[in-house]
Amino acid sequence: MLREKGKERIYEIFFLLIASLSIVCVLVICVFLFGQGIPAMQKIGLFDFLTGTTWNPANESNPSFGIFPMILGSIYITAGAIIVGVPIGVLTAIFMTKYCPDHFYKFLKPVVDLMAGIPSIIYGFFGMTVMVPFIRDFFNGFGIKALQTNGLSIFTASLLLGFMILPTVINLSESAIRAVPDFYYEGSRALGATHEKAVFQVVLPAAKSGVLASVVLGIGRAIGETMAVIMVAGNQARITTNILSGIRTLTANVVIEMAYAADLHKEALIATGVVLFVFILIINLCFSIVKRKVGN
């Protein structure tokens, strides 16, 4: 009996050790990314690196490694994706919870899950072959010089990423809305509110932190997206305010140039990844704070 107990204890410790592996993974990822990225930032100068507006690593005598354009690029495109994806996603979640007949839900839910499963390379390919030509033709059709575009633009990337974050926003918003007790809805209906009034003015505000969490997670997805973005965003490393022109994101910077980068250039790319990583960690932190609020 005692031996049996000891054996069980050994198994428990075995499972515990494996469980702590995910902690080890996060630590090792942090150590190696920061360990490689921070020296590069020091060499370039943290301030010059983060706020420098020219990215010209190929210049042999005087290369410049300013990633400010890419930081802006990531922010622009992520903001655009949120503007596109959040309203559509939240409204679709409302449809799924409060409007959708049961038999249709059985069809819609797997469709949303499938949307989450489609690889980003397919989204990118679709964006490249359908959306880019469409947007080019559409805006050039006006014949106005300010609207001239080759289709590879902030606008296209925002639209595509907006589609891509839909499943994230929908699924999280859906569970947030479902978590609101039924009597919120029933009570407001009993007080004479219409279905729309009850849903939009009582249930939705009650689900607000959950919906906010879905937005935060959507931001994380959008800012980290790589393959789809580089296929539609044009990837020019410069600052622009014209949403119909191209821009480069942090993720794109890493993927495009890593193939041929060496020495300080390569380290600068890793440091670019570190900046992205810090963004992601901050977003994750926000997500868990918002989620904890939902729990209470």
Add this chain to the structure above:
Amino acid sequence: MKKLNPLKFLVYAAAFFTIAVVVYIIGYILYKGAPQIVTEISNYMQGEYSLFDYKYSSKNVSLVPSVINTLIMIVISLGISTVLGVSTAIYLVEYAKTGNKFVEIIRITSETLSGIPSIIYGLFGMIFFVTYVGLGFSLISGILTVAIMILPLIIRSTEEALKAVPMSYREASFGLGAAKLRTIWVIILPSAMNGVLAGIILAIGRVIGETAALLYTSGTTTQVATNFMESGGRTLSVHMYMLTSEGTHFEQAYATAAILLLVVVLINALSYVLAKRLTKGR
């Protein structure tokens, strides 16, 4: 007369839009890709250059080596992360006491892992597995990188599946004198099997669709990685990315996209059916 509420209109429009996006993407890719698949098959039959030739050349841009690489990658990476992920979930659900600080930390880290984008995994894999460990641009570097990437997904889905097993199963098993490990192996895991499998299949989908994490770990070479510890090789998604970025074989890129998409649809359907059986059993 009943007026159409604008909010109601918006809700329906949004749902319609979401469905339309999915249907359009899938429909378009299949519409463009399917005829090309047929062409490539008939080329193969007639012995001309085809996407389905066993060996890659720049004339046939064959996807067969990349499919084989993808399969190797799926088997090994899933093997690793299933063992680790399921064990982690068993610890979290069956052993850990609620409110345990350590469990909190594991939860937070596994959430962190699932929030890290694939490009960061790619960078880490390149720094750590390729350079630091010295595995080089090899399939195994890519395998280990994606194994970490899908770990949180497997932990999460196994956790859900284990939690769905009713407490009475455990109590009955203990009551009959079975020890904890035996209960887990004989009673709990089999009852949770559908849910665990659903998660594993979703993870397979992630591996198949992965590109950014593999470009700089397992690389883009076109041959079959016969010795996966040493030679690198592209997977199907990487192959597709290379086809689109080279830009010379667009028709073949459509066909590859269609095949990739079909596989993903199938995998999602399979996972859905399994997960459904899990809830039906209750």
